[in-house]
Amino acid sequence: MLAVTGICLATASPAFADSDPENPEFTLNSSSECEFGGKNIKSTPWSLQRILMDQLREKATGKGVTVAVIDTGVDDSNDQLTGQMASGGKDFVGKAKDGTQDVEGHGTRVAGIIAAKPMAGTGFRGIARDAKILPIRYTGAEVGGKPKQGNSNTMAAAIDYAVQQDVDIINISSDTTKRQNPPPLAAAVKKAVDAGILVVAASGNDGADGKSRDTYPAAYDGVLAVAASDRNDERAFFSQAGDFVDIAAPGVGMVSTVPVGGQCSDDGTSFAAPYVAGVAALMMEKYPEWKTPQIVARMQETAQRPTTDPDRYLGWGVVDPIAALSDDTEPGMTPKPEAPKQAGSGQVTPMKVTMGESEAEREQRVSIYVVGAGLLLVLVTGGSGIAIRDWRRKHSARTGS
Incomplete structure (x- = not known):
């Protein structure tokens, strides 16, 4: 049984000391203390107020799409997650065979942002409520009363397993600045990308200084790297900057599910990544004939940004779910910025800030x-x-x- 209360893993600095430089452990990109089995938050979170949920539901609900959440496990005893799990979950560090034990609470919140069911008494719900979650615990276990953390080897094994399970999307809300190339992690990511799976990863929370630095697995080729934005559609101060950043999503004051029951609010790129994964699940249901790069290209082309070109803070901009699902013309394999308009053309070119x-x-x-x-x-x-x-x-x- 899970404890009634728990501490969610911390902030911008590495959560665990690396015992092996060649096999680093990862930071879980969140920052708050949450009560397990607590109360639900009645109001609708700002991250959902910015989109018309009824209109979004009319376009797609994520039905038929499976998202692997490679994290600390997912506790499906929360009422909003009961029945939302795909069969075949796995635990690589603990003894919960199906990955549905979460002593940290991190993975449960990530899963909720993707696919939590609507429920009376709360305005919070997942972006893709009919998507299925495949829970895979690669870190954050308790064995014999002692914490057991994963590393790049267990993450690589988790990714390989997700590929074997033929998932559509893999969400990874943790990172390290230590590049692992060649195998195992880089090879596992490449295998997933080559299989046509969309790998979504958080950019990291060490961005307060504004300096660029690569984080992994987000910076690997083919991975959709997600930064966190605030209520003003600007970069959250902690969100890691870098040329590898592809897109942004809300990551401040993010309400989601916690183990045993209830909800809490938290900040981090950990919760921006599943927001994007949820939008991708909607798109995969609506556009089943599109390839993964086309899904990503349309999401980037329709994102909200102040200029025509991407930058190292928000990538192509803040994801706009309604816009991404409103254009049925088939996109290319790479995003195309709007071309500068000719004078007198009657069209407006976005101005630089x-x-x-x-x-x-x-x-x-x-x-x-x-x-x-x-x-x-x-x-x-x-x-x-x-x-x-x-x-x-x-x-x-x-x-x-």
Whole structure:
């Protein structure tokens, strides 16, 4: 049985010391303490308020799509996750054969963002509620009362297993800065990508300094690397920057399911990655004939961004689920930025973000000046009338007229 309460693994620094530099352990990209078996959050999270869930559900629900969550396990005793697991889960570090034990709580939250069922009394639900989760625990076990953590070997084994299970998407919400090339991890990732599986990975939480650095497996070729965005569709301050970043998704104040029952709110690229995985599941249901690179290309082309080109903070921008599912024209294998428009074409080219005021702000400022000048004129005119009246009264009193 799981404990009633638990601490979710920490922050930006590595969660565990690497005992073997050639076989590093991984950081779980989240940052809060959560109560297991706690209460549900009644309100709808901001990350779901930004999309029209009813409209999204009309387009797709993720039915027929399986997402492997390679993490700390997934506790399906939470009511919103009961019945959401695919058969064949596996535990590579503990004794839960099907991967449905989660003493850390991390994997359960990741799974909830993808496929938690709607439930009365809470506004939270998964992006792709009819997708199935294949729980694979590669780290975060307890054996004989002692913690047992995974590393690149167990992650590689977990990826290989997911490939054998013929999943559609693999979600990995952990990272290391230590590149593993050649095998085992790089080879496992390549095998998954070559099999047509979409591998989604968190970019990492060490980005507060704004410096670029590669993290793995996110930076491997063919992996969809996900940064975290905030409520303003800007990079969350902790989100790792780098040229490998492909796309961004909400990663601040992310509500999701926890073991035993209830929900909690947390920050991290850990929860941006499954948001993207959920959107991908919707797209795979709606566009079953599209190849994985086409799914990714359409997602990137329709993402929200201030310029035509990607950058190292948000990649191609913040994922827009409705937009990604609204264009049925078949995309190419790589994203194409909008070409600059010819002058007089009647189309608008997105402008680069500047520190100056926009045209709308300038018009608002001028309007304020006009109104202010009008009020000043009224005051001056009124004041002049009063002054003239008083002068006449005084003059009449002196002359007796």
